[in-house]
Amino acid sequence: MTEPLSDAEPSTTDDTFDLCVVGLGYIGLPTASMFATQGYDVLGVDVDEHVVQTVNDGEIHIDEPGLRTMVQAAVNSDQLQARSTPAPADTFVIAVPTPSEEREQGRLESDLSYIEQAVETILPELERGNLVILESTSPPGTTLERVADHIEEDRDWTVGEDIHVAHCPERVLPGRILRELTQNDRVIGGVTESCAERAVDLYRGVVDGELHQTTATTAELVKLMENTYRDVNIALANELANICDHLGVDVTRVIELANCHPRVELHHPGPGVGGHCLPIDPWFVVESAPEQSNLIQQARRLNQAVPRYLVGELESVLDSVTSPTIALFGVAYKGNVDDARESPARYVLELFDERNIETDVYDPHVRQFDRELTGFEEAVSGADAIVVTAAHDEFKYLDPAGLTDLMRNHYLFDFCNHLDLQKWQQAGFTCRGRGVPEADA
Numbered sequence: 001m002t003e004p005l006s007d008a009e010p011s012t013t014d015d016t017f018d019l020c021v022v023g024l025g026y027i028g029l030p031t032a033s034m035f036a037t038q039g040y041d042v043l044g045v046d047v048d049e050h051v052v053q054t055v056n057d058g059e060i061h062i063d064e065p066g067l068r069t070m071v072q073a074a075v076n077s078d079q080l081q082a083r084s085t086p087a088p089a090d091t092f093v094i095a096v097p098t099p100s101e102e103r104e105q106g107r108l109e110s111d112l113s114y115i116e117q118a119v120e121t122i123l124p125e126l127e128r129g130n131l132v133i134l135e136s137t138s139p140p141g142t143t144l145e146r147v148a149d150h151i152e153e154d155r156d157w158t159v160g161e162d163i164h165v166a167h168c169p170e171r172v173l174p175g176r177i178l179r180e181l182t183q184n185d186r187v188i189g190g191v192t193e194s195c196a197e198r199a200v201d202l203y204r205g206v207v208d209g210e211l212h213q214t215t216a217t218t219a220e221l222v223k224l225m226e227n228t229y230r231d232v233n234i235a236l237a238n239e240l241a242n243i244c245d246h247l248g249v250d251v252t253r254v255i256e257l258a259n260c261h262p263r264v265e266l267h268h269p270g271p272g273v274g275g276h277c278l279p280i281d282p283w284f285v286v287e288s289a290p291e292q293s294n295l296i297q298q299a300r301r302l303n304q305a306v307p308r309y310l311v312g313e314l315e316s317v318l319d320s321v322t323s324p325t326i327a328l329f330g331v332a333y334k335g336n337v338d339d340a341r342e343s344p345a346r347y348v349l350e351l352f353d354e355r356n357i358e359t360d361v362y363d364p365h366v367r368q369f370d371r372e373l374t375g376f377e378e379a380v381s382g383a384d385a386i387v388v389t390a391a392h393d394e395f396k397y398l399d400p401a402g403l404t405d406l407m408r409n410h411y412l413f414d415f416c417n418h419l420d421l422q423k424w425q426q427a428g429f430t431c432r433g434r435g436v437p438e439a440d441a
């Protein structure tokens with residue numbers, strides 16, 4: 001049995017790596033480079049030949065501050081190399097995608113085929129004493145049923161004795177991945193206690209944050225509930241905004257005052273919830289316990305319905321404008337990022353399209369989007385209304401007085417409660433915030 005690495009010792013045999021990281025994306029590549037720069041002998045594996053070539057050139061295929069320097073250092077010192085298939089290693093880390101597929105009524109279900117394929121490719125390389133870690137975000141039970149059970153059946157081994165299997169979910173924030181990889185606390189769940197201990201030993205060598213040991217299924221649920229907590233709380237804030245619309249009360253003031261209470265922390269409403277984690281992870285909880293997760297499902301549906309609600313509000317305000325033209329500001333899923341995956345703006349745009357509302361889209365951060373992005377002046381010229389769907393800093397500093405001559409009508413719908421509506425009102429705009437009545441704007 002191979003002894004766990006207690007620190008950054010190089011591998012003892014020439015053809016066995018210390019670590020084999022399967023999947024070299026936003027999680028796998030930083031993880032592989034982190035271990036490599038700590039002295040581990042690392043093989044990175046990706047099915048995408050372009051990724052393999054790029055990494056072996058010491059380059060990167062994803063945008064993340066500091067990553068290029070780290071990959072270059074790891075490759076130049078021969079601690080990291082990439083291949084398209086795994087090789088023997090003491091530890092295997094699986095960091096492949098866990099996408100979701102739409103089932104009925106907007107309900108999502110996980111697609112675990114990437115994990116299954118990754119396990120298939122490492123099976124021939126596994127030796128007694130190895131450690132296998134699943135880092136991909138997964139529904140509860142995945143590490144046990146799709147990884148551990150599969151290995152046991154295929155090799156006739158006992159997990160916890162012949163082989164060790166654990167789940168160590170990632171909690172990093174894009175843009176801060178390198179720092180958070182080492183500084184965040186990690187939750188490490190083993191299929192057995194000895195599996196968890198082996199995994200803790202590994203991460204102890206590279207992580208400064210605290211390592212919390214638990215079971216694999218608990219670790220899976222912890223990761224999912226971190227994002228579900230935020231989704232449910234945003235749903236509560238969005239419902240509060242709708243209530244405030246109904247009562248003619250300013251939601252921002254309600255939240256500010258309620259949060260003066262030492263045990264209350266209301267979140268903020270917005271145009272919906274986007275990104276590749278928050279709108280998806282709650283469904284992974286739901287698929288594992290559909291009868292027990294009514295609140296989570298309700299919250300998800302409430303957040304999904306926000307764009308429709310806001311477009312309805314906008315239509316009633318613009319009722320008197322013939323064939324309105326909109327300048328939509330911000331297609332990213334949140335402020336100051338370039339990522340437009342699952343963004344609320346996408347759904348707002350779909351609803352505008354359904355209604356044949358002409359829209360120009362402006363986003364100073366997003367480079368890739370599946371419809372044309374225009375420049376700022378082009379978007380506002382001749383527009384009747386500006387609709388803010390992402391809280392980018394650039395929008396905050398706009399001078400509304402400079403826009404009045406360019407626009408045909410002067411409406412502002414700030415779905416993010418991001419702008420100083422009084423300033424816009426003084427410049428002659430009719431303003432609506434999210435849950436902020438016009439009189440209070």
Ligand SMILES: NC(=O)c1ccc[n+]([C@@H]2O[C@H](COP(=O)([O-])OP(=O)(O)OC[C@H]3O[C@@H](n4cnc5c(N)ncnc54)[C@H](O)[C@@H]3O)[C@@H](O)[C@H]2O)c1
Pocket residue numbers: 022023024025026027028045046047048051095096097098114117118121135136137138170171172173174
């Ligand atoms: N990106 C994040 O910020 C983040 C944060 C927390 C958790 N996660 C989770 O981490 C996991 C990985 O996410 P990511 O963002 O790194 O994905 P990604 O799409 O950036 O990268 C995944 C990589 O895996 C490769 N791949 C797919 N199948 C493979 C296989 N069988 N063998 C080898 N390579 C394979 C792909 O080619 C791709 O390069 C997901 O479960 C995700 O939910 C991501």
